[in-house]
Amino acid sequence: MYDGETRSIALAAIGAGESLNSISKRLGVSRATLRDWRDRPARTPYPNDCPVCANGKLPPAPYAHLLGLYLGDGCLSKHRRDVYALRIACDDAYPRLIDEAASAVADVHPARPVHRVQAVGYTAVLSYWKHWPCLFPQHGPGPKHRRKIELAPWQQQIVATHPELFLRGLFNSDGCRITNWTTRTVRGEVKRYEYPRYMFSNESPDIMHLCQQSLNQLSIPWRMPAPTPSP
Template structure:
């Protein structure tokens, strides 16, 4: 589902002679949708059932994975008719992480397309749905580090079930892996040892606490 502003931008570009392929790449809109708009067709699809306020089924492992990048680099923005856009900002230097974000969103909300919107140096992974606020009650005005971020009880349950995936999502957004090294004497000669070190940083003390809590579940000091 696309908001009306995006549709108007696409129609204006078509009227100006821009190709469907170019518009699709620039705005992250499928060419099928562009052809329908060009030909005056409107696709009718049944509304998605929300796992929280409806009878829909939530892919809990994928949601645990998606919760991490949402807390790190995600936001919700409200559009017309109470449709919300979930946006995850991903650095173009890490295409595999972009693919992981797309896969996680598609698993949580499989009935709508996931879009890749290119910008300077990064790609926004975008999905439209009225019920994104149901799945991310942490949504609110202002940066996350300037307000309280607390998980609902049902979110805590999912994170406790899949702490590895939750941590993977967090570290994909605000973590890194480096190679540390040290030397030890072996048979009187110094020998170099290398080992990976994972680092996580976030300006929100609440998100830092959620990361530490998930690490505690896995007995990682």
């Protein structure tokens, strides 16, 4: 697959009368691909175009979900030819959440297949693309909790528009749901009440703050656990 910039350069050269053989040698693009671009120029936007540095389209709702998954339990790793692998670690105990993560990746980048790689106790949802760092500028050396995590303005706008999906990604990757219970005396009879409790745990204070901001936007009450006393 070629990025949108390469395609644009090739089309401009074709329009200027340069031969396909010359363009192929200069850009490293096969002549068959160049003929396809020449004969079907109206096929835009190109599905592999980056929505940040080119003219690709970014679906905001799936991206909000995927951003939460990435910040919770995702990472990028560089491979050959500047291709990056996006990995989302998903617990094998929740196959539906694995399906959701794979769907979010496919919706954000439909031009390439989404792989599921089995590991010990978890499944890695995996996708390769040169432009994953464009979509996740929070990528950097070392663990996320050891560096500053801030959202770019365009990311802030997406999260503000879809806070519920951003939270879904965070809680699905680095959260859990438990059942709490309490008792109450009603008309002389002790009754037991059960209710769900959601917990989100992340070592990055910046990611915790992003979670809290979205909870506040949705008017969802939250609190931090009391610190554990020193022995």
